Amino acid sequence: MSDFIANLDPIVLGLLKGLAVIIVIFPIAGACSMAERKVSAWIQDRHGPNRAIPFWFAWVPVFGPFLQRLGAFHLLADGLKFLFKEEPLPGHVNKLYFTLAPVIALIPAFTTVTVVPFGAYLDEAGRIVPLALANVDVGILAVFAVASLGIYSMILAGWASNSKYPFLGGVRASAQLISYELALTLSVLPVFLWINAPGTAGTLSLARAVAFQAQPGFWGGMWFIFLMPVSALIFFIALFAETNRLPFDMIESEADLVGGFHTEYGAFKWSLFFVAEYSHMIVGSGVFILLFLGGWNPLPWVPLSLVAEKLGFAAHPVIFGAVSTVVFVAKILCCIFLFMWVRWTVPRFRYDQVMRIGWRGLLPLSLVNLVGYALAIALLQPAR
Amino acid sequence: MAVIQVQRKPLTLAERFYLPPVLSGMKTTLKHLFSRKVTLEYPEQRPEIPPGYRGVPTLVKDPNGREKCVSCQLCEFVCPPKAIRILPAEIPADSAQAHVEKAPREFEINMLRCIYCGLCQEVCPEEAIWLQNIYSLAGYQRDELVFAKDKLYELGGTLPDEHYKWDKKKEAAARGNRDH
Numbered sequence: 179m180s181d182f183i184a185n186l187d188p189i190v191l192g193l194l195k196g197l198a199v200i201i202v203i204f205p206i207a208g209a210c211s212m213a214e215r216k217v218s219a220w221i222q223d224r225h226g227p228n229r230a231i232p233f234w235f236a237w238v239p240v241f242g243p244f245l246q247r248l249g250a251f252h253l254l255a256d257g258l259k260f261l262f263k264e265e266p267l268p269g270h271v272n273k274l275y276f277t278l279a280p281v282i283a284l285i286p287a288f289t290t291v292t293v294v295p296f297g298a299y300l301d302e303a304g305r306i307v308p309l310a311l312a313n314v315d316v317g318i319l320a321v322f323a324v325a326s327l328g329i330y331s332m333i334l335a336g337w338a339s340n341s342k343y344p345f346l347g348g349v350r351a352s353a354q355l356i357s358y359e360l361a362l363t364l365s366v367l368p369v370f371l372w373i374n375a376p377g378t379a380g381t382l383s384l385a386r387a388v389a390f391q392a393q394p395g396f397w398g399g400m401w402f403i404f405l406m407p408v409s410a411l412i413f414f415i416a417l418f419a420e421t422n423r424l425p426f427d428m429i430e431s432e433a434d435l436v437g438g439f440h441t442e443y444g445a446f447k448w449s450l451f452f453v454a455e456y457s458h459m460i461v462g463s464g465v466f467i468l469l470f471l472g473g474w475n476p477l478p479w480v481p482l483s484l485v486a487e488k489l490g491f492a493a494h495p496v497i498f499g500a501v502s503t504v505v506f507v508a509k510i511l512c513c514i515f516l517f518m519w520v521r522w523t524v525p526r527f528r529y530d531q532v533m534r535i536g537w538r539g540l541l542p543l544s545l546v547n548l549v550g551y552a553l554a555i556a557l558l559q560p561a562r
Numbered sequence: 563m564a565v566i567q568v569q570r571k572p573l574t575l576a577e578r579f580y581l582p583p584v585l586s587g588m589k590t591t592l593k594h595l596f597s598r599k600v601t602l603e604y605p606e607q608r609p610e611i612p613p614g615y616r617g618v619p620t621l622v623k624d625p626n627g628r629e630k631c632v633s634c635q636l637c638e639f640v641c642p643p644k645a646i647r648i649l650p651a652e653i654p655a656d657s658a659q660a661h662v663e664k665a666p667r668e669f670e671i672n673m674l675r676c677i678y679c680g681l682c683q684e685v686c687p688e689e690a691i692w693l694q695n696i697y698s699l700a701g702y703q704r705d706e707l708v709f710a711k712d713k714l715y716e717l718g719g720t721l722p723d724e725h726y727k728w729d730k731k732k733e734a735a736a737r738g739n740r741d742h
Contacts, residue, residue: 221591223600519595523587535580 195311199291207456210514212253217518227252260449268339268442275338280443280450283331286324287457293320294464295385297474297503299495300483306392308385309499317384318370321465322363325420328458329355332422332429332439335451339442347438350428350529354419357536358426362416364544365409368551369402369469384465388473392481399479403470408547410470412540417466419536421458424521428532463513464506471509474502611695616680618696619671620718621711622689624726628659629715630690633666637682637691645675646682661732669711673699688727692718 219226230251235242295308329351336348373390374380391401403410419426430438440451475481486492576582623629633650651667682691701707
């Protein structure tokens, strides 16, 4: 099987991987939007959507009603609605860029998925081999570089809509991105300073960060969230801003900007923006988990390879890979729940507050954090 | 003193860091996440209708099965949107209800016009028209929503009567109206 995949033409392989991303991320993003509606309902003491059910599914005894209560079929209904409803194209927009914007939103969102390792398996030599569609050594850099391109789609959408609220949304998008990208990038530097001890081969690989959190011993098995809580906090907050989640969704900001950048959008194009947003959330929380929460290792000080040895599936790469993926995805889902929980708890910041938090709060804090950890690491790590 | 000066305290350090208030807010929302839901799931669960509710207007009969309306037409005249139309008629002399003044031959309430104000109930001297607890009304055609007399009685049913006014009148007439 692996030989067959390895012998495929690289273009065919690339297409297959791209298809895999689309097939996996689209439903997950849809499910996230459904989960968002359910979580918001539960937090507001409501039941949330729980009506839609195909009549033949209602015959399934317990499972059918359970899925109905969970709103699973509203997800299908929503998807179908977005596919089949009329695509409005307002007369005053720049048609080419207006149509292009949602596509451009999707491309970086899906591209980042490919470089995030989502699991691992042990090869014959007992080394951990990460599972990723494109296991590049620049890892985190690739994620940052491509993910920030996503904001162009919002700027483009705001500009191409040729009306004032989307335009303001687009302007805010660019301002917010610049403000928080700095803090986001600076906050992960201590992690890579710590990983790349002088004298060893330098790497920005996310899988390496996970392997570093799965070493034996008290310090080795410690997740980076305990080692660098400030970094983790800054990263997490900046992640909210980067993915345009409340309390930082200045770009959408429906109270003052109608709908922000997507005011003029409808139907499938509108839903593409949301698939992109959830995809960014998934990738963002995935990176957060890889860097600070031990990736696919179930608990701090309990690496997955140890669990595999105890339960005896260390020699089965398929089982190991599946378990690692399940652990990783479970962590991502918890993280996304946290995103939603925060969203339905706090109101939106004002624009000036967002700027103040970014420039006068997070940026200096991340600089101080970086310098502090740089000094500490220089003192702790003996030069080799 | 009408004006109450509210002290605006400056934000504490914890509040200016945003995180502690956000965490306490998240504690609150977490509690609500697991609390009992307040939604009334309508078609399955019905709201409890309080007494005195003004639902669809109906005509009622007294416990003896006599239709209470005497077609005085006060409701027709008072009805602000002119939803009620009454055609009064004599009661035949051989009827058991011959002692009653009149009865409607036709009584229509156009529910497309009715505004549920309850003035008809308020004005009725016979307590014959009642806005009861029917709150959900729908139809496929306009004709369906013009309620005729039999429909109105069907919806109204029988309500207890405190007076039996016309029976007392009949008795009094039998005694030669001495007490009147």
